[in-house]
Amino acid sequence: MDLERIDNLPTETIQGFRVRPGKPLPFGVSSVPGGLNFSVYTSAGTSCTLVLYSRSEEKPLAEIKVPDYYRIGDVYSIVVYDLDYEDVEYGFRIDGPFDPEQGHRFNQDNILMDPYARCLSGRDVWGVEPDWSNPYQYRSRIAFDDFDWEGDSPLEINDADLVIYELHVRSFTKSETSDVKFKGTYAGITEKIPYLKSLGVNAVELMPIFEFDEFENSRIHPDTGERLYNYWGYSTVAFFAPKAGFAASGKFGMQVDEFKQLVKELHKAGIEVILDVVFNHTAEGNELGPSISFKGLDNKIYYMLTPEGYYFNFSGTGNTLNCNNPVVRNLVLDCLRYWSAEYHIDGFRFDLASILGRDPWGAPLSNPPLLESLAFDPILSSCKLIAEAWDAGGLYQVGTFPAFGRWSEWNGKYRDTLRRFLKGDEGQVGEMAQRVQGSPDLYQWNGRSPATSINFVTCHDGFTLADLVSYNEKHNEANGEYNRDGGDDNHSWNCGAEGWTEDEWIRSLRLKQSMNAIGILMTSRGTPMLLMGDEFGRSQHGNNNAYCIDSPISWVDWSLLDSNQALFAFTQKIIDFRHKHPCLRVNQFDHPGSKHLPSCSFHGTTPWQVNWSNDSRQLAWLMSCNMDDNQDQLDAVYVATNTAHYATWFDLPGLPQEYCWHLRFNTGDINNPAQDSPSEFQDPGILVGERSIVVFSASLRET
Amino acid sequence: MALSIDVVQGDVHVTLVLSGDVDTKTAPDLLSQLTALELHALEQLRLNLAEVEFVSSAGLRAIVFAKQKNAPQLQTLPCFSVSADC
Numbered sequence: 001m002d003l004e005r006i007d008n009l010p011t012e013t014i015q016g017f018r019v020r021p022g023k024p025l026p027f028g029v030s031s032v033p034g035g036l037n038f039s040v041y042t043s044a045g046t047s048c049t050l051v052l053y054s055r056s057e058e059k060p061l062a063e064i065k066v067p068d069y070y071r072i073g074d075v076y077s078i079v080v081y082d083l084d085y086e087d088v089e090y091g092f093r094i095d096g097p098f099d100p101e102q103g104h105r106f107n108q109d110n111i112l113m114d115p116y117a118r119c120l121s122g123r124d125v126w127g128v129e130p131d132w133s134n135p136y137q138y139r140s141r142i143a144f145d146d147f148d149w150e151g152d153s154p155l156e157i158n159d160a161d162l163v164i165y166e167l168h169v170r171s172f173t174k175s176e177t178s179d180v181k182f183k184g185t186y187a188g189i190t191e192k193i194p195y196l197k198s199l200g201v202n203a204v205e206l207m208p209i210f211e212f213d214e215f216e217n218s219r220i221h222p223d224t225g226e227r228l229y230n231y232w233g234y235s236t237v238a239f240f241a242p243k244a245g246f247a248a249s250g251k252f253g254m255q256v257d258e259f260k261q262l263v264k265e266l267h268k269a270g271i272e273v274i275l276d277v278v279f280n281h282t283a284e285g286n287e288l289g290p291s292i293s294f295k296g297l298d299n300k301i302y303y304m305l306t307p308e309g310y311y312f313n314f315s316g317t318g319n320t321l322n323c324n325n326p327v328v329r330n331l332v333l334d335c336l337r338y339w340s341a342e343y344h345i346d347g348f349r350f351d352l353a354s355i356l357g358r359d360p361w362g363a364p365l366s367n368p369p370l371l372e373s374l375a376f377d378p379i380l381s382s383c384k385l386i387a388e389a390w391d392a393g394g395l396y397q398v399g400t401f402p403a404f405g406r407w408s409e410w411n412g413k414y415r416d417t418l419r420r421f422l423k424g425d426e427g428q429v430g431e432m433a434q435r436v437q438g439s440p441d442l443y444q445w446n447g448r449s450p451a452t453s454i455n456f457v458t459c460h461d462g463f464t465l466a467d468l469v470s471y472n473e474k475h476n477e478a479n480g481e482y483n484r485d486g487g488d489d490n491h492s493w494n495c496g497a498e499g500w501t502e503d504e505w506i507r508s509l510r511l512k513q514s515m516n517a518i519g520i521l522m523t524s525r526g527t528p529m530l531l532m533g534d535e536f537g538r539s540q541h542g543n544n545n546a547y548c549i550d551s552p553i554s555w556v557d558w559s560l561l562d563s564n565q566a567l568f569a570f571t572q573k574i575i576d577f578r579h580k581h582p583c584l585r586v587n588q589f590d591h592p593g594s595k596h597l598p599s600c601s602f603h604g605t606t607p608w609q610v611n612w613s614n615d616s617r618q619l620a621w622l623m624s625c626n627m628d629d630n631q632d633q634l635d636a637v638y639v640a641t642n643t644a645h646y647a648t649w650f651d652l653p654g655l656p657q658e659y660c661w662h663l664r665f666n667t668g669d670i671n672n673p674a675q676d677s678p679s680e681f682q683d684p685g686i687l688v689g690e691r692s693i694v695v696f697s698a699s700l701r702e703t
Numbered sequence: 704m705a706l707s708i709d710v711v712q713g714d715v716h717v718t719l720v721l722s723g724d725v726d727t728k729t730a731p732d733l734l735s736q737l738t739a740l741e742l743h744a745l746e747q748l749r750l751n752l753a754e755v756e757f758v759s760s761a762g763l764r765a766i767v768f769a770k771q772k773n774a775p776q777l778q779t780l781p782c783f784s785v786s787a788d789c
Contacts, residue, residue, distance in 0.1 A: 086727045086759045148768055254760045257767075 008033045010081050015062045021070045022077030027334070028116025028240070029090070029142050032079055036142065038090065039077035040114060041327065042298050044104055045094040048076035051111050051136075053089040055121065058134065063093070086253070089121060089139040090114065094296055100309040103300030105291065111136040113293040115331065118240045118338075119143040119256055120211045126170065126184065126245035127229075127550065130215060138211070138237050138292055141253065145342055147260045154346045155272050156382045157202055159408060159451035159527055160587035163575055164274065165201040166459055167532035168232065168554070169209060169246045177558040182248035186255075186262040193269050199535060200575035203272040205349055207460055208233035209259070211241040214550070216283055221480040228480055228548040232460065234351055235283045235317060237292060239335045263344050272346035274384060275339065279323060279332050280355035280391065281315035289318055301327050304360055312362050314355050316392030323356045329370045337379045347384025349410070354391040357402055364395055368402055375404035386410065386454055399442030403452070408527065411439055411453040418457050419468065419491035422516055424643045424691070427614045436621055437589075437600045438525035444589040451587045453526035457517045458534055463544045465517060465534035468492045469510040470499060475542030478549055486545030499542060508670055512691060515570050515667040516641070519693045522574045523584055523639045525600070525623070532556055535571035537564040566673070570665070573674040574695075577664060581697060583623040583635045594634045596656045597624035603640075607653035617644040618688075622653055634659060636698035642688040651685040652696070661696040668692030704756070705729065708736050716747035722754035725762030733762060737769035748777055753784035
C-alpha cells in the first residue's frame with residue numbers, strides 16, 4: 001500500500017502559493033513530490049525573499065518572503081508547490097547590512113541569481129544586446145536530469161595517452177567556411193567530430209562554457225567602431241550552467257541537452273571532454289561592479305577582502321573568489337561533482353589555479369584544503385585535474401603546484417623552451433632535454449610523473465602556431481588598447497618578414513618550423529596539447545590576445561585546411577605515430593626501458609655524445625620500451641633535431657642486430673615530410689637539414 | 704492548454720495531429736502515445752503541428768527520446784505547419 005508522506009504536504013499558503021518548510025540540502029532547486037525545493041545560504045543576511053517570474057516576464061509572478069522559522073542555521077529553504085518548472089524563473093532578495101568596511105554589501109533592492117542555478121536565461125542568444133533596464137539580468141532557471149545517455153560514461157583514458165585539442169566553442173565553427181549547419185555552437189562541434197577523429201586527438205579542452213556575459217565590459221573600438229566583447233569568457237556568471245549563447249537551441253532553453261549531446265557524441269568517438277573552469281574570480285568585478293549573486297548573498301564569505309573591505313585582485317580582473325573558505329570550497333566541489341556526474345565531464349583545467357591555493361588573506365598555503373579536497377574526492381577520482389599553475393598576483397608554481405599526486409600542469413616552461421630552441425637561441429639544448437622527457441627537473445623530485453606535464457607550444461593565450469613563425473611582435477590593434485595588451489615575451493620569430501609574405505622561401509621555412517614544433521611536441525613525453533587550427537596554419541594576424549574579438553580574426557578559417565593540407569597531413573600522421581609508439585608515452589621517470597636500450601637517452605651528431613655547450617643547436621633523443629602486446633619486442637623512436645641554420649650530419653645510434661631503423665618523418669624534405677617508406681634505412685647516419693627534424697622508428701628486420 | 708493527439712495511420716507512416724500546448728504537463732501524454740505506436744516498424748513518422756501554439760523543452764525531449772529509443776531507423780522527422788517562432 002502506498003502511504004502519502006505527510007512531510008510532502010504543504011503546510012501553509014503564502015501569496016497564494018502552497019508552501020512548506022524546505023530541506024536545506026541540496027542547495028539550489030531540487031524536485032520534491034508536487035513541488036520544488038529552493039535552498040540558499042547566507043550567513044549574515046537577515047531575511048530572504050524568493051522572487052518568482054514566468055519565463056521572460058518583466059514583472060515578478062510573486063515574491064514569497066521565506067518565514068524565519070523556515071531557516072536552519074544559515075540556510076533558508078522552502079518548498080513551493082504547483083510550479084511549472086519549465087516556465088519559472090527565480091531569484092532571491094536578501095536583506096542585511098550594507099557596510100562595505102565590514103565586508104557586507106546587502107541590498108534587498110537587488111534580485112540575486114542562485115549560485116547553484118543549473119540553467120540561466122537572459123543571454124539566450126549570443127550577441128543579442130540585453131535590455132539593460134531589466135533589474136534582473138541573469139535569471140535562474142530550473143533543469144533536471146532527464147537526458148538519455150544511452151549507457152555513456154566518462155572514458156578514463158590514461159593521462160599519458162591523451163592528445164588534447166584546445167578549442168573555443170564559438171570560434172571553432174563560427175566561420176562560413178566551417179561548412180556546418182549550426183555555426184558557433186555546441187551542435188557545430190558535434191558536426192565536426194569526424195574531423196577531430198580523423199586528426200587523431202582524443203580529448204577536447206573547451207575554453208569556458210560556464211555561463212558568462214559576452215557583454216561584460218563590452219565596448220566599441222575607438223578607431224574602427226567595432227563592438228568588442230568578453231569573447232573568451234574567463235569571467236563566470238553561473239558555475240552550474242552551460243552557456244546558452246553557445247547553444248543553437250539556447251533560445252528554446254535547451255542548452256543543457258545540446259551540451260550533453262555533444263559530450264555523448266564525443267565519447268562515442270573516443271574523445272574526452274575537458275572543461276576550462278574559472279574559479280579564481282567572478283563576473284561581479286570589484287566594488288564598482290554589478291551585484292549578480294555572491295556580493296548580495298554573502299560578500300564577506302565569497303570574496304577575499306582587504307581589511308578596509310575592498311577586493312583583493314590576484315586574478316587581475318577585479319575580485320578574487322575566497323576558495324579556501326569552507327563554504328566556497330564546498331561550492332567548488334559541488335560544482336565539479338555536478339559536471340562530472342551529470343554531464344560526464346572527463347577533466348577540468350583550472351584557470352589561474354594558483355589562486356586556489358591562497359588563504360583568505362591571499363598568502364599561499366602549503367597544504368591548500370581545496371586542492372586536497374579535489375584531489376581526493378570520490379566522484380572526481382577519475383577526472384583529470386589540470387592546473388594553470390600561476391596567477392596574476394605573482395605566484396608561479398610550475399613544478400611546485402600542490403599536486404597531492406593527482407594534479408597535472410600546463411607546463412609553461414615546455415612552451416618557452418621549445419619556442420627558444422626552435423628559433424635557434426643559444427643555450428637551449430640542456431633545458432630542451434629536460435622538457436622532451438617530461439620535465440623531470442620539475443616533476444621527478446616530488447614523485448610526479450611525465451604526464452603531469454601538459455606540453456604545448458601554443459594555447460589560446462598568445463600567438464597561434466602560424467603567427468609564432470610569422471611575427472616577431474604582437475599586433476593587437478584590433479583589441480582597441482593601442483597594442484598595449486598581450487604579452488611581449490613571445491619567443492617568436494617571423495622567419496624573415498613580419499606577417500604575410502609572398503616570399504616562397506620564407507613561407508617554406510614557416511611551414512617547416514610549424515612541422516618542427518608539432519613534431520617535437522608529439523615525440524616528447526608528457527601529454528601534448530594542440531591549439532585549434534594549428535594543424536592547418538590558423539592565423540590571428542599577429543594578435544596574441546584576441547580575448548575580445550568576435551570576428552574572423554578569432555574564428556577558425558577552414559579554407560586553410562585545403563591550402564595547408566601538407567601541415568595537416570603531417571600533424572595527422574605524427575599524432576598517429578605517437579599513438580602507435582608506447583615508448584613516447586611512458587609515464588614513469590625511472591622506467592627501466594627495454595631489454596636493449598635505456599628508456600630515454602640523449603645523443604648528438606655522434607650517438608651517446610651530446611654537445612651540451614652554449615652554442616650547440618643539435619640534440620637527439622632515443623626513447624624505448626617493450627611493446628605493450630609483446631614484451632619481447634622493442635619499441636624505439638629516435639628523433640634528431642638541428643636548429644642551426646646549416647645542415648648537420650647525425651650518426652644513427654645502433655640497434656640490436658635483429659632491428660633496423662625506418663625513417664618516418666623528415667621536415668627537411670618539405671615536399672615529403674612524412675616518409676612512410678616501408679624499406680629499411682640503410683645509411684649509418686643522415687644529413688639533417690638546416691632547422692629540421694627527423695624521426696626514426698625501429699622495426700624488426702625482414703628475414 | 705490541454706493537448707489532444709489524433710493518430711492517423713497510413714500504410715508505412717503515421718501522422719500525429721497535435722492540438723494544444725506541449726509542455727511540462729502534457730509532454731508525458733505525448734511520450735506515452737509515441738511509445739504505444741510501433742515506431743520501429745514505420746518508414747516515416749510525421750507530426751502535424753498546425754494547431755500547436757507552444758512546444759516546450761519537455762515536449763522536444765519526449766519526441767527526441769521516442770525517436771532515439773524506438774525508431775532509430777527514421778532518418779528525418781517531418782514536422783508540418785510549424786510556425787517560425789517555434
